[in-house]
Amino acid sequence: MNRIVVVGASAAGLTTAETLRRRGWDGTLTLIGEESRPPYDRPPLSKQILTGAWEPERATLRSRQDLARLEADLRLGQYVAALDVPGHRVRLAGGENIGFDALVIATGVAPRRLPDSDLAAVHVLRTLDDAIALRAALRSGPRVVVVGAGFLGTEVAAAARTMGLEVTMVEPEPVPVRRPFGDRIGALVAELHRSHGTRLRCGVPVRRLRGAGGRVTGVDLGDGTTLPADVVVLALGAAPATGWLEGSGLPLGDGVECDAYCRAAPGIYAAGDVASWPNAHFGTRMRLEHKMNAVGQAMAAAGNLLGDATPFAPVPYFWTDQYDTRIQAYGIFPPDAEMRILYGDPSNGPFAAAYGHHGRVVGVLGWNAPRQVRTLRRLVVDRTSWAAFAATPALSPATVN
Numbered sequence: 386m387n388r389i390v391v392v393g394a395s396a397a398g399l400t401t402a403e404t405l406r407r408r409g410w411d412g413t414l415t416l417i418g419e420e421s422r423p424p425y426d427r428p429p430l431s432k433q434i435l436t437g438a439w440e441p442e443r444a445t446l447r448s449r450q451d452l453a454r455l456e457a458d459l460r461l462g463q464y465v466a467a468l469d470v471p472g473h474r475v476r477l478a479g480g481e482n483i484g485f486d487a488l489v490i491a492t493g494v495a496p497r498r499l500p501d502s503d504l505a506a507v508h509v510l511r512t513l514d515d516a517i518a519l520r521a522a523l524r525s526g527p528r529v530v531v532v533g534a535g536f537l538g539t540e541v542a543a544a545a546r547t548m549g550l551e552v553t554m555v556e557p558e559p560v561p562v563r564r565p566f567g568d569r570i571g572a573l574v575a576e577l578h579r580s581h582g583t584r585l586r587c588g589v590p591v592r593r594l595r596g597a598g599g600r601v602t603g604v605d606l607g608d609g610t611t612l613p614a615d616v617v618v619l620a621l622g623a624a625p626a627t628g629w630l631e632g633s634g635l636p637l638g639d640g641v642e643c644d645a646y647c648r649a650a651p652g653i654y655a656a657g658d659v660a661s662w663p664n665a666h667f668g669t670r671m672r673l674e675h676k677m678n679a680v681g682q683a684m685a686a687a688g689n690l691l692g693d694a695t696p697f698a699p700v701p702y703f704w705t706d707q708y709d710t711r712i713q714a715y716g717i718f719p720p721d722a723e724m725r726i727l728y729g730d731p732s733n734g735p736f737a738a739a740y741g742h743h744g745r746v747v748g749v750l751g752w753n754a755p756r757q758v759r760t761l762r763r764l765v766v767d768r769t770s771w772a773a774f775a776a777t778p779a780l781s782p783a784t785v786n
């Protein structure tokens with residue numbers, strides 16, 4: 386094996402390249418990324434960069450010297466348009482073909498939009514340039530409507546509200562962050578936002594964006610009302626960036642479908658937000674959009690490419706920061722899981738909860754409880770029996786409201 390190509394130069398792509406070198410692989414390494422900027426970290430975009438606490442440069446992941454030390458052919462600002470699996474090569478949008486002996490796909494996800502998203506003052510937030518544009522827009526003191534109350538929407542709403550802006554968050558589900566964490570934590574997140582003065586319109590879909598003179602003026606909701614807006618942020622989730630792989634013959638379902646070793650086809654691996662794989666620890670296929678998973682999966686993909694033959698079976702980790710609250714979560718949170726409080730009191734300050742599913746602890750969540758949740762992580766790693774927690778109080782919506 387002489388040539389490895391990595392497509393996508395962000396958390397997963399950069400980590401893949403660094404792991405290959407750290408593990409002593411000294412062949413030709415090509416790292417190709419669509420964005421012209423050197424690799425940067427995305428989590429601060431909806432937090433420190435948006436509020437202005439950090440200058441944009443601070444999100445940069447590696448110095449020029451660090452990148453040079455990789456001794457990689459770093460092709461920034463280059464979109465890979467196609468993959469030829471039998472020919473073992475990728476084609477750049479400009480037409481150049483680059484051959485490989487092994488390929489790692491790390492192209493992440495792309496934000497979903499609405500019709501009329503091209504109206505002025507309608508924003509999405511995925512790239513550093515998106516964050517810089519949104520931050521500039523927020524500085525003029527606009528009325529902000531955030532469409533979607535998942536992690537991204539709730540973080541953007543919190544950042545805008547922290548800047549003193551009038552913020553309304555719209556969400557078709559009855560509570561924010563319901564899909565990842567369920568109704569009970571969703572109710573707490575709703576309360577957190579209300580207590581900081583963010584308005585919530587949950588349980589109502591967006592019908593369309595309203596505009597005048599090419600600029601957004603409001604958001605029409607399914608119940609017939611209109612929310613006036615000077616800035617609209619679309620936080621509608623994201624889809625795996627696999628358009629360039631259409632017709633390649635790779636298995637594309639929810640992202641690039643890999644086996645337990647992060648492999649999509651012989652010599653072709655995928656890592657990060659774009660990849661789904663069967664996680665043997667939980668006995669389920671998953672695709673995660675978490676920073677630490679992108680890093681861990683890239684290390685696993687690079688190792689397996691070099692011959693490790695180790696299944697990637699992590700306990701996922703995720704965090705979100707909103708106002709003065711940090712929520713941290715280890716594991717998975719199926720919608721029909723049971724929840725028990727193991728530390729603290731959700732109606733009054735920090736707490737940590739465990740989630741049980743099919744007789745095992747599958748997830749633990751901390752609300753401003755970093756030390757406790759780190760300790761409780763062990764329950765997920767050990768697949769502790771849920772029966773041990775039968776006598777612990779269950780958290781119901783009635784106790785959190």
Ligand SMILES: Cc1cc2nc3c(=O)[nH]c(=O)nc-3n(C[C@H](O)[C@H](O)[C@H](O)COP(=O)(O)OP(=O)(O)OC[C@H]3O[C@@H](n4cnc5c(N)ncnc54)[C@H](O)[C@@H]3O)c2cc1C
Pocket residue numbers: 392393394395396397398417418419420426427428429430431463464465466491492493494510511512537626629656657658659673674675676677679702703704705706
């Ligand atoms: C605003 C924001 C806040 C976040 N906050 C958190 C958080 O608090 N906690 C957390 O755990 N995670 C958070 N995340 C998620 C985390 O950033 C992602 O999980 C992580 O960036 C995934 O890394 P990746 O390398 O797989 O994909 P990405 O970071 O999406 O990188 C993929 C790269 O591939 C490039 N690319 C795509 N297609 C092509 C192509 N055909 N050719 C060449 N290049 C291509 C893209 O331009 C992009 O640069 C956040 C994400 C965002 C956007």
